[in-house]
């Protein structure tokens with residue numbers, strides 16, 4: 001045993017995997033919906049912590065690769081990222097346990113919340129929160145690969161957090177992973193992703209521009225009912241989404257900067273955060 005007058009060795013307590021959650025400490029409650037990996041339920045962890053529990057449907061995810069990555073993901077901690085608490089990987093199906101957000105996806109929240117509750121200042125603040133979470137990921141060289149309003153979640157007092165960052169790498173469904181697949185998020189993808197699936201923080205920035213458009217249209221679908229092939233055509237030609245009704249020019253200019261053809265001409269999330277904050281306390 002460690003003599004009490006000396007601090008415990010740094011390895012103390014890491015013998016069992018810190019990111020492994022004991023399923024006996026979880027109580028599963030109502031179903032929240034189904035995602036790419038199957039059913040997600042609300043849960044209580046250690047009697048008091050609200051969680052969302054993804055129960056990974058067999059064959060939907062490359063599980064061993066994900067379990068390796070889980071260690072890294074639990075270390076990504078920011079007030080605008082949905083926290084990964086851990087995994088239950090000693091049984092099948094494996095569970096992914098995260099922080100719980102009371103109001104569900106940002107996309108649904110925008111569509112069902114009345115416009116008078118969502119004035120420009122609130123909408124801009126939501127974009128700034130997503131930008132802060134993405135700026136943290138950018139600083140940690142972590143790429144989301146599927147940033148969109150549907151993959152952000154809303155808590156109390158219009159708190160918005162980015163969810164499921166990096167999980168796209170573990171999806172086995174090639175309808176989702178290949179750019180020709182029916183589930184590939186074409187409408188959030190820049191030219192270099194459409195042509196070479198070249199993901200980067202600058203392709204996340206392009207997607208962030210589309211997310212800003214989703215926010216300022218209060219949840220409209222980008223490019224309306226256009227087919228994916230038509231959107232690819234349009235984006236390759238350099239045509240971008242139109243200015244949302246009532247959206248300030250300064251804000252639309254930020255969206256357009258995110259949609260510059262050349263990735264390195266798009267602003268970083270760090271720069272975007274400054275620009276949006278500037279607009280928030282001068283123009284609004």
Ligand SMILES: CNC(=O)Nc1cc(-c2cccc(-n3cnc4cc(C(C)(C)C)ccc4c3=O)c2C)cn(C)c1=O
Pocket residue numbers: 032033034035036037039040052054082098099100101102103104105146150151153163164167168171
């Ligand atoms: C009312 N409150 C709530 O419903 N709160 C919540 C709902 C969900 C939830 C429920 C069902 C499905 C999904 N879902 C949706 N899209 C996903 C997309 C992917 C990728 C890989 C395609 C990006 C991966 C997983 C999912 C996924 O699990 C989520 C996030 C998660 N959390 C943390 C909540 O607080």
